[in-house]
Amino acid sequence: MIKFYYHPSPNPLKVALFLEEAELPYELILVDTRKGEQHDPAFTAINPNAKTPAIVDGDAVVFDSNAILLYLAEKTGKFLPDQTDALRGATYSWLMFVASGIGPYTGQYVHFKNFAPEPKEYAINRYDFEAWRHWNILDAHLAKQRYMVGDRYTFVDMAVWGWARVIPFALGAEAWSKLPNLKRHFEEINARPAALRAEALKTRLTFKTEMDEDARRALFPGNARLAA
Numbered sequence: 001m002i003k004f005y006y007h008p009s010p011n012p013l014k015v016a017l018f019l020e021e022a023e024l025p026y027e028l029i030l031v032d033t034r035k036g037e038q039h040d041p042a043f044t045a046i047n048p049n050a051k052t053p054a055i056v057d058g059d060a061v062v063f064d065s066n067a068i069l070l071y072l073a074e075k076t077g078k079f080l081p082d083q084t085d086a087l088r089g090a091t092y093s094w095l096m097f098v099a100s101g102i103g104p105y106t107g108q109y110v111h112f113k114n115f116a117p118e119p120k121e122y123a124i125n126r127y128d129f130e131a132w133r134h135w136n137i138l139d140a141h142l143a144k145q146r147y148m149v150g151d152r153y154t155f156v157d158m159a160v161w162g163w164a165r166v167i168p169f170a171l172g173a174e175a176w177s178k179l180p181n182l183k184r185h186f187e188e189i190n191a192r193p194a195a196l197r198a199e200a201l202k203t204r205l206t207f208k209t210e211m212d213e214d215a216r217r218a219l220f221p222g223n224a225r226l227a228a
């Protein structure tokens with residue numbers, strides 16, 4: 001059975017959605033990142049990057065959410081686009097766009113807005129601009145087609161959903177009104193039974209919610225250099 005190393009946050013949720021959509025049996029293993037469990041040697045042996053999600057599937061160890069989606073889609077043959085050159089090209093392009101643009105810029109924007117010490121005007125301006133630039137590109141793409149790749153729901157749509165869930169928190173309460181095509185895409189996926197099951201996973205577990213000093217030390221280890 002697949003071991004799924006999980007925390008209720010955007011990148012693990014993409015994988016939860018795939019596992020639920022494909023009805024793959026899996027063991028849910030909480031990595032409580034606010035308690036620093038991502039740094040435990042037993043976990044970094046699985047993901048040297050010390051972040052969730054990761055999976056262990058027999059002798060396959062896979063980390064990084066978008067790599068896991070690609071692995072699971074290829075392994076099961078489910079939620080893949082048709083295997084034409086044109087659609088494979090689009091799949092890799094949009095998957096990497098989400099992996100290298102949507103996730104990192106949105107994540108850094110959230111970080112600088114909510115957690116970074118002053119002065120932070122320069123960083124906030126940069127990440128606000130870049131996060132919105134990336135989401136606007138997705139919105140324009142989804143104005144032209146219902147799904148990210150081809151004409152059906154694929155694992156690339158799941159990659160987008162993981163971060164789209166947190167748009168009001170990340171970009172502000174009014175953000176959805178500026179991203180109407182993405183909103184339509186999000187609402188369609190979010191209403192799927194598998195998405196509801198993926199969201200509900202957190203109710204099965206108890207995890208730390210306080211962002212106290214210990215949590216900051218675990219999540220932002222580089223800050224120790226500022227205090228030194």
Ligand SMILES: N[C@@H](CCC(=O)N[C@@H](CS)C(=O)NCC(=O)O)C(=O)O
Pocket residue numbers: 007009010011012033038050051052053063064065066103218219220
């Ligand atoms: N590129 C990685 C990023 C993973 C990531 O940032 N995971 C977050 C949760 S969304 C995490 O585990 N954070 C804990 C930490 O940074 O210590 C992926 O897509 O899986």
